[in-house]
Amino acid sequence: MPADLPRRSTDVVVAGGGPVGLYLAVLLLQAGVSVQVLEQRPSRSSHSRAIGVHPPALESLAQAGIGDAMIREGVRITHGEARSAGRTVARLDFAAASDRYPFVLTLPQVRTEHLLEERLRALDPGALVRGSKVESFDDLGSSVRVYGTSEGQPFMTEAVLLVAADGARSGIRSALGTRWSARDLPDTYVMGDYPDGTGDGALAVLYLEPEGIVESFPLPGGLRRWVAHSGALPPEVTAAGLAQLVHRRTGHRLDVAGNSMLSAFGVRIGRAHHLVSGRTVLVGDAAHQISPIGGQGMNLGWLDAAAVAPLIAASLHGKPMGRALQDFERRRRRGAVVASAQARANMVLGRPLPQRAMALRNAGLERMFQVPALGGAVARRFTMQ
Numbered sequence: 001m002p003a004d005l006p007r008r009s010t011d012v013v014v015a016g017g018g019p020v021g022l023y024l025a026v027l028l029l030q031a032g033v034s035v036q037v038l039e040q041r042p043s044r045s046s047h048s049r050a051i052g053v054h055p056p057a058l059e060s061l062a063q064a065g066i067g068d069a070m071i072r073e074g075v076r077i078t079h080g081e082a083r084s085a086g087r088t089v090a091r092l093d094f095a096a097a098s099d100r101y102p103f104v105l106t107l108p109q110v111r112t113e114h115l116l117e118e119r120l121r122a123l124d125p126g127a128l129v130r131g132s133k134v135e136s137f138d139d140l141g142s143s144v145r146v147y148g149t150s151e152g153q154p155f156m157t158e159a160v161l162l163v164a165a166d167g168a169r170s171g172i173r174s175a176l177g178t179r180w181s182a183r184d185l186p187d188t189y190v191m192g193d194y195p196d197g198t199g200d201g202a203l204a205v206l207y208l209e210p211e212g213i214v215e216s217f218p219l220p221g222g223l224r225r226w227v228a229h230s231g232a233l234p235p236e237v238t239a240a241g242l243a244q245l246v247h248r249r250t251g252h253r254l255d256v257a258g259n260s261m262l263s264a265f266g267v268r269i270g271r272a273h274h275l276v277s278g279r280t281v282l283v284g285d286a287a288h289q290i291s292p293i294g295g296q297g298m299n300l301g302w303l304d305a306a307a308v309a310p311l312i313a314a315s316l317h318g319k320p321m322g323r324a325l326q327d328f329e330r331r332r333r334r335g336a337v338v339a340s341a342q343a344r345a346n347m348v349l350g351r352p353l354p355q356r357a358m359a360l361r362n363a364g365l366e367r368m369f370q371v372p373a374l375g376g377a378v379a380r381r382f383t384m385q
């Protein structure tokens with residue numbers, strides 16, 4: 001058999017080699033479970049999405065052996081600030097939110113996936129097969145057969161379990177007929193990475209302005225990510241257009257020639273009503289899609305994986321599962337509801353508001369953040385504690 005075709009049998013097939021599928025595969029291999037990750041893309045996507053990694057996920061990534069490497073490459077954000085009309089309205093101290101990881105880390109998703117893939121290949125060089133698309137599957141009761149194509153050639157892999165980590169548009173979730181409640185929210189954003197000339201160092205800054213929020217986060221390599229609420233999805237995003245918008249709302253002039261990433265996105269949220277069906281488990285965005293604002297989707301998926309990996313390992317080693325899978329489903333659906341509510345609150349905070357209403361709202365925020373216990377509670381919510 002050519003080396004790049006999937007194996008004919010394995011303990012677990014993970015469909016999707018995004019951050020959640022790769023992470024789950026690492027945990028399973030570490031627990032002595034054989035894994036085949038099938039990823040339809042021949043190479044990693046360079047499109048930048050997630051950057052924020054929160055303390056609970058850092059704990060889990062340390063268990064997967066890549067926490068230190070991520071921290072070495074990333075930027076540690078210990079504080080955040082909300083500004084409006086040139087004034088500081090609120091300060092957030094992330095340092096107090098966790099003893100072990102007193103910061104939120106930023107690292108572009110493409111680097112995170114690179115480190116996960118490197119770790120996976122170190123554990124089993126053949127675990128990830130790129131260019132392999134899962135087309136269908138057959139739950140036989142005592143095993144599951146997964147069918148697909150790899151570089152144009154059909155393949156079949158038989159496993160004890162199929163994990164769908166195939167993203168928000170999960171084909172496996174659709175094939176299972178799992179109920180998926182989804183809707184589009186009215187918010188749209190444009191974002192881009194530019195050389196950091198703000199002087200804000202490792203500070204995360206939210207500019208609460210009448211035209212809509214601008215978020216500004218430090219990135220490795222002396223860059224800063226700017227995310228701005230926009231009235232609608234623009235037909236074309238340009239480095240100069242986003243720079244103008246940022247300048248109008250915040251006063252910062254961005255280095256347009258140094259722009260290295262541009263994107264625009266709308267917000268769709270969705271939740272699967274079941275995560276476990278027969279021999280199939282949904283994790284990550286396949287199980288729940290939340291707003292990118294607040295930066296929790298990937299972290300949430302990692303926490304799914306960290307919760308299910310020991311259950312899978314125990315069941316494959318012959319331990320009775322009892323109600324463990326139902327508990328997993330209940331707890332992870334609840335985790336998604338909480339994270340989604342936090343992301344919605346962040347979005348509401350960033351919507352355009354008439355000047356007067358914004359001044360009143362910001363005065364309320366200022367008063368609230370003068371109460372240390374409230375500020376601490378908000379910081380803990382922001383960092384998924």
Ligand SMILES: Cc1cc2nc3c(=O)[nH]c(=O)nc-3n(C[C@H](O)[C@H](O)[C@H](O)COP(=O)(O)OP(=O)(O)OC[C@H]3O[C@@H](n4cnc5c(N)ncnc54)[C@H](O)[C@@H]3O)c2cc1C
Pocket residue numbers: 015016017018019020021038039040041048049050051052053109132133134135165166167168171265283284285286292294295296297298299300301
């Ligand atoms: C603009 C933006 C910013 C974000 N910022 C953050 C942030 O700061 N922090 C955070 O935690 N989250 C953030 N997110 C969310 C985060 O990107 C997602 O939650 C995360 O990528 C989900 O990972 P996943 O592995 O579940 O799915 P995906 O990343 O979607 O990966 C799924 C993989 O499955 C593959 N696949 C699909 N179908 C098949 C098939 N049939 N066969 C084989 N392979 C298949 C796909 O090619 C893909 O590689 C952001 C999202 C966006 C859009």
